[in-house]
Amino acid sequence: MAINWFPGHMVKTRREIKENLKLVDTVIEIRDARIPKSSSNPEIEELCKDKPRIILLNKSDLCDKNTTRKWLNSLTKNDVRAIEVNCVKGEGLKSIKPMMEELLKEKHDRLRAKGLQNITIRAMVVGIPNVGKSSFINKMAKNNIAKTGDRPGVTKSKQWIKTKIGIELMDTPGILWPKFEDQEVGLNLAFTGAIKDEIMDIEELSLKLVERLQSTYPKQLMERYKLTELSEDTLENLDAIGKKRGTIMAGGVIDYNRLANILLDEFRGGKIGNISLENPQ
Known part of the structure; x- marks a missing residue:
């Protein structure tokens, strides 16, 4: 069962992510907790490799908890932190800012040494379609700024969203990659709804x-x-x-x-x- 889905706007998104990384301090990558590997776009991994990153394993209410604990241990390293969240209910989201401050401590110490006290953290939100980016942003902003939907491809362009906790979020459309080398990955994405049923x-x-x-x-x-x-x-x-x-x-x-x-x-x-x-x- 060969599965591929790469709409034209995703090519543009990939280019925009690369161009806009210089505007942010860190990257928040959202994945589906049921398929942490399959819902990780290798192009995002490569594009964002020079930025501190927080990986949110979303939809924690749907996954096998024992397996997710193993994933959290596996994903956490050097300048990457991973946490389990439920973006609809807001569970786990309070941990994000402390993690950002830990990852950006050296940079913030330098800024404070120059007299800057009120530091706003700017973060880019990335992820494949239908992993919950818009739900995450809405919960962080406490209103429905970002469009939400239970189908992939809802967000079509980047936008900045302010929060009340000193974080500004840059939303980006979901991006898949042109070809799945492992068809098991394609199946996992199709099972969880990251690929439109209409083409399946x-x-x-x-x-x-x-x-x-x-x-x-x-x-x-x-x-x-x-x-x-x-x-x-x-x-x-x-x-x-x-x-x-x-x-x-x-x-x-x-x-x-x-x-x-x-x-x-x-x-x-x-x-x-x-x-x-x-x-x-």
């Missing part, structure tokens, strides 16, 4: 999702759909779920399109359980 074969995608879950989270899959057992045949499991959810058309045929929408919506909404799709190496 969602019936095949739902089959792939069941295949993944029956291997990694069989108990949650069985409990959600009231299955007494799982078959080694993924299609049989998909059919069993369809029958349990009543997605049957005339003649006893499964409506796979309707079933695919149900499965993807319930996975993305955390109704199947707290699930992480990848572990740190």
Whole structure:
């Protein structure tokens, strides 16, 4: 299942990020806590390598907590800090400013030595589509300045947002990269909604999702759909779920399109359980 999605505005975004880095002190990169590796754009890693960075593992209410703890340990290093957050509820966001001040201590000490006391931190907010950038900015600014949506590609241009805690945020549109070398990455992004369903074969995608879950989270899959057992045949499991959810058309045929929408919506909404799709190496 080959997956690629790179709209033209993302080329422009990549160029703007590179040009505007000189305007900020630090970078806040938002990732999906369920897929911290797949939701990390390697181009962002390269573009922002010379800036202190805070990685927010967002959607903490949807991930496997034990796996996320391992990711936090793996991602934290030198000039990079990582924290688990829920941008909708604001959980974990109070830790961001102290982390910024720690990362920027030497720079701020030099500024204070020159007599500057009220220091505003300017941060660029980056991330792939649909990881929660706009929700994060709205919560930090305490109003709905940034557009939000549950679909990728809502933010289309950069904008500055002031907060009441001495931080100014530069919002940027979500950016993917031209080609996924590892198709597992493409699947993870599609499962979590970072790639538009409209360009996907969602019936095949739902089959792939069941295949993944029956291997990694069989108990949650069985409990959600009231299955007494799982078959080694993924299609049989998909059919069993369809029958349990009543997605049957005339003649006893499964409506796979309707079933695919149900499965993807319930996975993305955390109704199947707290699930992480990848572990740190």
